[in-house]
Amino acid sequence: MSTIIWTKIDEAPALATYSLLPIVQRFAKDAQINVEERDISLSGRVIATFPEFLTEEQRINDELAYLGEVVKEPEGNIIKLPNISASIPQLKACIAELQEKGYKLPDYPENPQTPEEKEIQARYATCLGSAVNPVLREGNSDRRAAKAVKEYAKKHPHKLRPFEENSKACVRHMNTGDFYENEQSVIVEKGGKVTIELNGNIVREIVAEDKEILDGTYMSAKALRAFLQETIEEAAKEGLLWSIHLKATMMKVSDPIMFGHAVSVFFKDVFEKYADEFKQLGVNPNLGLGDLMKKIEKSDKKDEIEAAIKEVIYNGKPDIAMVDSDNGITNLHFSNDIIIDASMPVVIRDGGKMWNKDGKTQTCMAVIPDRAYATMYKEIVNDCVKNGQFDVTTMGSVSNVGLMAMKAEEYGSHPTTFEVEEDGVVEVKDENGTVLMSFEVEKGDIWRMSRAKDVAIKDWIRLAHERGVITGEPVVFWLDTFRPHDANIIKKIVEYLPEHLEKQEIEYHILAPQQAMKFSLRRVRAGLNTISATGNVLRDYLTDLFPILELGTSAKMMSIVPLLAGGGLFETGAGGSAPKHVDQFLKESHLRWDSLGEFLALAESLRYINQKHPSAKLGAMVDALDKANAAYLDNDKAPSRKCGEPDNKASHYYLAKYWAEALAVSGEPELEQKYAAVAKELIENEDKIIEELLSVECKPSDIGGYYKPDDAKAEAAMRPSETFNKIIDSI
Numbered sequence: 001m002s003t004i005i006w007t008k009i010d011e012a013p014a015l016a017t018y019s020l021l022p023i024v025q026r027f028a029k030d031a032q033i034n035v036e037e038r039d040i041s042l043s044g045r046v047i048a049t050f051p052e053f054l055t056e057e058q059r060i061n062d063e064l065a066y067l068g069e070v071v072k073e074p075e076g077n078i079i080k081l082p083n084i085s086a087s088i089p090q091l092k093a094c095i096a097e098l099q100e101k102g103y104k105l106p107d108y109p110e111n112p113q114t115p116e117e118k119e120i121q122a123r124y125a126t127c128l129g130s131a132v133n134p135v136l137r138e139g140n141s142d143r144r145a146a147k148a149v150k151e152y153a154k155k156h157p158h159k160l161r162p163f164e165e166n167s168k169a170c171v172r173h174m175n176t177g178d179f180y181e182n183e184q185s186v187i188v189e190k191g192g193k194v195t196i197e198l199n200g201n202i203v204r205e206i207v208a209e210d211k212e213i214l215d216g217t218y219m220s221a222k223a224l225r226a227f228l229q230e231t232i233e234e235a236a237k238e239g240l241l242w243s244i245h246l247k248a249t250m251m252k253v254s255d256p257i258m259f260g261h262a263v264s265v266f267f268k269d270v271f272e273k274y275a276d277e278f279k280q281l282g283v284n285p286n287l288g289l290g291d292l293m294k295k296i297e298k299s300d301k302k303d304e305i306e307a308a309i310k311e312v313i314y315n316g317k318p319d320i321a322m323v324d325s326d327n328g329i330t331n332l333h334f335s336n337d338i339i340i341d342a343s344m345p346v347v348i349r350d351g352g353k354m355w356n357k358d359g360k361t362q363t364c365m366a367v368i369p370d371r372a373y374a375t376m377y378k379e380i381v382n383d384c385v386k387n388g389q390f391d392v393t394t395m396g397s398v399s400n401v402g403l404m405a406m407k408a409e410e411y412g413s414h415p416t417t418f419e420v421e422e423d424g425v426v427e428v429k430d431e432n433g434t435v436l437m438s439f440e441v442e443k444g445d446i447w448r449m450s451r452a453k454d455v456a457i458k459d460w461i462r463l464a465h466e467r468g469v470i471t472g473e474p475v476v477f478w479l480d481t482f483r484p485h486d487a488n489i490i491k492k493i494v495e496y497l498p499e500h501l502e503k504q505e506i507e508y509h510i511l512a513p514q515q516a517m518k519f520s521l522r523r524v525r526a527g528l529n530t531i532s533a534t535g536n537v538l539r540d541y542l543t544d545l546f547p548i549l550e551l552g553t554s555a556k557m558m559s560i561v562p563l564l565a566g567g568g569l570f571e572t573g574a575g576g577s578a579p580k581h582v583d584q585f586l587k588e589s590h591l592r593w594d595s596l597g598e599f600l601a602l603a604e605s606l607r608y609i610n611q612k613h614p615s616a617k618l619g620a621m622v623d624a625l626d627k628a629n630a631a632y633l634d635n636d637k638a639p640s641r642k643c644g645e646p647d648n649k650a651s652h653y654y655l656a657k658y659w660a661e662a663l664a665v666s667g668e669p670e671l672e673q674k675y676a677a678v679a680k681e682l683i684e685n686e687d688k689i690i691e692e693l694l695s696v697e698c699k700p701s702d703i704g705g706y707y708k709p710d711d712a713k714a715e716a717a718m719r720p721s722e723t724f725n726k727i728i729d730s731i
Contacts (some may be wrong), residue, residue: 001032002077002609004602005070008039009083009705011578012593012648013411017081017471018711018718019652020595021561024602025731027659030671031621033609040062042084043056043095043708045127055102064135068258070167071138076114076567077609078136079601082121082555085130085249085582086276086345087256088287094707095124101708110284129252134407134414139563140460142467143543144399146600152633157392160553164363168238169352171366172231173374179448180371184437185215185484186428186601187491190687196416198450199424208430213455213492215410215485216428216437218420220622221444224258224369226264231367241364243321244356245343245377248335250540253417258369260333266320266332270308285589290333300461306656314357318365325359340368346379351620372410372483373537376513383521390549398520398527398546401464401475402539403432403489406562407457409713410485410535417448424707439633450485452535457492459564464533465497468506471531475517480512489535514539556596560604562729568608572597582706589717591605592645599629599655620671624662631658643698650693653724657682674731681727 006021008014017037040063047054048062070076084090099105106125111170120273121413145153163169174181188194188208196204196216198595208214209467234602236241244262248255263285264271271278271285281295289309296302313320313330321331331354345364347354353361366381368374384390407414420426420441428437428449441447477493490510497508511519520530524546532542547554559571578593585591591601603625610618632638637654639647660682663675682689701717704710719725 001034002075002613003034003036004028004605004609005067005078006035006037006581007078007080007082008037008041008044009084009386010041011084012581012585012591013541013572013578013595013598014041014584014709015024015033015083015591015703015714016595016598016648017369018650020598020720023656023728026728027239027621027656028606028729029265030674031606031618033618038067038133038464038629040064040067040083040709042086042127043098044099045126046091046094046102046133049127050105053106054655058103061375064132066555066575068135070324071136071563071567071569072565074566075612076565076569077605078567078569079133079598080113080136080571081598085131085252086128087249087252088128089291089334090336091124095708097705101705102488104350105549111282111289119502129248131406133250134409137561138406138565138571139542139569140405140456140463141400141402142463142560142562143402143539143557145397145547145551145556146629148553148630148633149190149596149600150397152553154393160349160389160549161353161361162389163351163384168240169347169363169365169385170240171368171374171378171381172222172234173371173378174369175371178370178372179219180483182219182439183215183217183484184439185213185270185488186436187461187488188212188214188430189377190430194436195430196427197427198420199422201420205427206451207454208448208451209426212595213288213452213454213457213485213488214403214428214436215450215682216426216439216447218439218441218447219254219258219370220442220447221261222442225259225621226319227450228262228367228368229268231365232318235365238320238365241354241356241362242318242319242333242367243338243343243347243364244334244367245338245340246368247340247411247540249339251411254323254448256286256335257334257419257446259288260284262367263288263292263332267309267312270312270356270533273308274301274305277305283350286335288332288334319356319362319606320584321354321364322357323355325355325357328357341544344541345370345545348380348545349548351382351389352381356674357472359452367549372465373513374543376517376538378476379514379517380521383518385524392550393551394527396526397550398524398530398532398542399467399532401460401467401533402538402543402545403452403457403534404451404536404539405459408452408456408536409450410452410537411448411450414448415562416448416450416544417446420445420447433574450491455564456493457489458496460533461493461496462645463562465500465504465506467531468508469504469527473529473531474507474518475531475533477508477510478513478532478538481510482512485535486512541696553594555594556600557597558600558604568605570601570605570608572601582728585641586701586703588698589696590698591648591649592639592641593633593656594638595648596629596632596638597650598623599632603629603704606627617668617671619661620666620668624659624666627662629657631662633678644694645697646690646693649696649718650719651688652722653682653686653689653693656728657686665698678727678731685723685727689721689724692723694721
């Protein structure tokens, strides 16, 4: 019996799992497939990290480490749902919740002083940011929309707001002193130890592999602050809404620091006036205004400081983008609220606008400091200002082949990123002491290294060529010849792509991100499809950007990772809106999360097993699920956004019904006989089941925790139909 591992994660998709997984397990079992759940949620990772603080009953295995071994097995098969890429405020909230539940975990030390505190902070750091993805993604990414999903979007277009004539919507980025300008890159000729030193003192050590690409770069803190001040002044002059767009979750070292500079520059007068008070309170701008507001609760000057902050928000210039206008939550309150791959597509979807303090949309300036990727966002905003909004009914697709295998990185989510502690020189040296790269830096600058292994790059090139052959669509490598990292990747393409082209030619182009975006948008507006072949950051950004514009959400994308060892990782889409979904569920027992991404991932996971180990029953199960997914879309059974109407729970009922109906005519006698009876029960009881599911709607729901729900309470909340449960549990 083959095994599929279904990840237990966080927020809305975790809630949906309580309803969906029992259905999946019952159906899959009839095709000799075992589906087991493994906990890699934020709370699960935290608990597994500190066993010595917990009772025997509270301890759990390190399931992420276990899955890190599974992805290296030829038969490894994992369905990975979206997990929280935790920021420090989220981690602290998770710790507090667990402590309330009786887990005697240590507090997170923001400013560790003792060796013990430093060790605790370092251990907690393993739970921050993109802790899961680097472990599981032992393969490159193949992300695209299923044909049925794309056709549905064309037939039932979601709303894109028009850009105003002569709109001032814009993107601003640094032109000097950024990561792009300061980057250096080398291809390691011989594997071995590599040290990163500041003024001769070792700051970090890594072990590099033969032919691995290493990049080093830094962002000038002074240049960043000057740039931020310029954008604030320009936005005020032009009457634009000012907004910062970063990724302080995944890029857990560099971007929180950049976010902190944005906070302290935008509220410059407040930080200068109350500098001594903030120092005494331990205020850290990297944690945002939200954390600051909590810390001033202990201050005698609380009311005075609050008034000063509100004066900037409500009467200052320029206006600042709001995350929650009703509650005064700004773009600078919480770093995890401004995830760029979720926020920038919405700016474009909404006609170059964001929400202001009055709860209205206003044309905005999107501030994205580093040029490496800001230019492609600038290009799409400029294109929409010039040519107008996209037409969902006719626009083409941009799929993605992303370089991410073996922790391929081009950003600061990894341990080789740090804030420079003193003026001087950062040197990267090989084990013989030879200086590979050298950088003159100042205290406060942000230094980082990224890595890409040769075997991962070679596989990425192969996969890009394969997708080009299968689809007949042009492949565009988003690479800038003037960026050292990209120049070295291009050398690899020149070396490895010809062996594939000799077997079969494809159309391909190598273009810098801004030009690649321009090329792709021309095709999108002409209704033509394009394959983007990118590094890990652009994979992340583009696979939210185009799906949100094309489909209305990135959660409906197929994300397939053919693992280097021969297995498969099947990701189920983005979870950027998951927190809002949970908030609504707690208030109204209504979950609007659409599990279509999970449905599609399950089909691909089962198909992968059937391709390796063909089975008539499994083949029938996969074909039936494909038909069920198509019926789910054709009959418009996605969850409603409003309580009192069918939600995620009902969508799972319809999947089960359509799946059983398809199996009842699958041509497999044993399955036909069994599922004809199941389908009959589901059809005959439809009204009763939907009535039972709706009976809990529009009432508060208690699931016993946000980061670690009580399983019994959550299951009861997500499986309220006794009739439906009885049918499923009897399969």
